[in-house]
Amino acid sequence: xxxxxxxxxxxxxxxxxxxxxxxxxxxxxxxxxxxxxxxxxxxxxxxxxxxxxxxxxxxxxxxxxxxxxxxxxxxxxxxxxxxxxxxxxxxxxxxxxxxxxxxxxxxxxxxxxxxxxxxxxxxxxxxxxxxxxxxxxxxxxxxxxxxxxxxxxxxxxxxxxxxxxxxxxxxxxxxxxxxxxxxxxxxxxxxxx
Numbered sequence: 365x366x367x368x369x370x371x372x373x374x375x376x377x378x379x380x381x382x383x384x385x386x387x388x389x390x391x392x393x394x395x396x397x398x399x400x401x402x403x404x405x406x407x408x409x410x411x412x413x414x415x416x417x418x419x420x421x422x423x424x425x426x427x428x429x430x431x432x433x434x435x436x437x438x439x440x441x442x443x444x445x446x447x448x449x450x451x452x453x454x455x456x457x458x459x460x461x462x463x464x465x466x467x468x469x470x471x472x473x474x475x476x477x478x479x480x481x482x483x484x485x486x487x488x489x490x491x492x493x494x495x496x497x498x499x500x501x502x503x504x505x506x507x508x509x510x511x512x513x514x515x516x517x518x519x520x521x522x523x524x525x526x527x528x529x530x531x532x533x534x535x536x537x538x539x540x541x542x543x544x545x546x547x548x549x550x551x552x553x554x555x556x557x
C-alpha cells in the first residue's frame with residue numbers, strides 16, 4: 365500500500381522504508397488519502413489513510429466452497445454452459461495487459477458462478493488463534509472466577525482483598541497472553557526467514 369512519497373523512517377543513522385501498510389485486495393481498493401506525516405517525536409513518520417465504506421454498509425464476507433465430495437461433471441457442465449453464454453473465445457496469444465485482465469476477470473467470474481450453482485458453501489467459523497494454549501484457557505478461567513467473586517461479594521471488609529486477587533489474576537492472564545503471542549511471533553519470524 366505504501367505510495368512513493370518518501371521514507372517512513374528518518375533518523376540520525378539514515379532513512380528507510382521500513383514501515384509498511386498491508387491490506388487484502390478488497391480492502392486495498394477502498395483505501396484513500398494514504399499519506400506520511402512528520403508530526404511525531406519519533407524517527408518513524410506517521411502513516412495515515414482512510415478506508416472508504418462501500419455503499420450499502422460493510423461488505424458481506426464470501427464463504428468458500430466445500431470441495432470434498434463434489435460432482436465435478438456437474439461443475440464442468442455448468443462452467444461450459446456459462447462460458448458458452450458469455451461467448452468465451454479460446455485462449456490465443458494475448459500480448460496486451462487490458463485484454464489479459466478482461467479474460468482473467470471473465471474466467472474467474474464464470475468459475476465462481478459455476479461453483480455457486482453446483483457446490484455447497486462452507487459454513488462460517490471462527491478460526492482459533494494458533495498461539496492459544498490450555499494454560500491460557502486455565503488462566504482465563506481463574507481470572508473470570510476471581511472477577512466474579514469480587515463482583516458478587518457483598519461483604520465490605522472482604523471486597524478490597526477480592527479486588528486485589530481479581531487484578532492479580534488479570535495481570536497473570538494478560539502477561540501469559542502477551543508472552544505466548546510474542547513466542548508465536550518469534551517462531552513465525554524464524555520459520556519465514
